[in-house]
Structure formats: structure tokens, C-alpha cells
Amino acid sequence: MNEQPLENYTKSHLEALALQQIRDAGFPEPEREVEGIEGKRYRFDFCWKEEGIAVEIHGATHTGKGHTSGKGFAEDRRKMNLANLNGWVVFEFTAEMLNQDELVPTLKEAFEMVEELNEEEGA
Numbered sequence: 001m002n003e004q005p006l007e008n009y010t011k012s013h014l015e016a017l018a019l020q021q022i023r024d025a026g027f028p029e030p031e032r033e034v035e036g037i038e039g040k041r042y043r044f045d046f047c048w049k050e051e052g053i054a055v056e057i058h059g060a061t062h063t064g065k066g067h068t069s070g071k072g073f074a075e076d077r078r079k080m081n082l083a084n085l086n087g088w089v090v091f092e093f094t095a096e097m098l099n100q101d102e103l104v105p106t107l108k109e110a111f112e113m114v115e116e117l118n119e120e121e122g123a
Contacts, residue, residue, distance in 0.1 A: 042083070052114070054089070055103070080092075
């Protein structure tokens, strides 16, 4: 696993927390800040390209600014819709969700789902 210090690897405290949870759970190291939709400037906070799984971390969810403003919220929905149309399964987490340990069980289920689908396709 990548042993790079979290403060050098992430842009925010919430992303650092999410990355630490991902690493502690033993998931494969995710790619970071990846443009997952060709021709668009949208980036995923974390992704696993081979599995088609992406994670978005949302901070400042109660401020009404940035991604939580009307315009920002609408733009994020466009991004999620395009991600779905391009074959991604995107999971979104807030600070509350990270603090309630929702990320690991959700990702565990997602990776299991992908594994099951791959087994069915190979059968």
C-alpha cells in the first residue's frame, strides 16, 4: 500500500479520513482526482477504473456555498448522471456518513457486487 503521508496526498480533511478508511479496510489503492468521463472536466475524488466504482466526498454540506448552492448542486447532479451513463457506479459520502462508518461497508458491498457480476459473465 501507498505509505505517503495523508497530508501530502489529499486536499481536504474529509478526503484524508476517507482514504484512511479505505486503506485500513484493505481495499485496493484508489486512483485520485481522475477524469472518468471523456471530454468532461469532471473528476472523481477516488476511483477504481477496472471495477467502475467511484467515490465522491462532499464537505460543507450545510453551508449553502459551492457544491451545496443551487448551481453547484445542479452541476453535481449532471456529473452523476453522466457518470451513470458512462458505466460508473458512484457512491457519495458526507462528513456525517464518514463519521458513522458508512464508507467501508458500502464499498465492500460494491466490490462484492462487481466480483459477482464478473463471475456471472465468465460462467
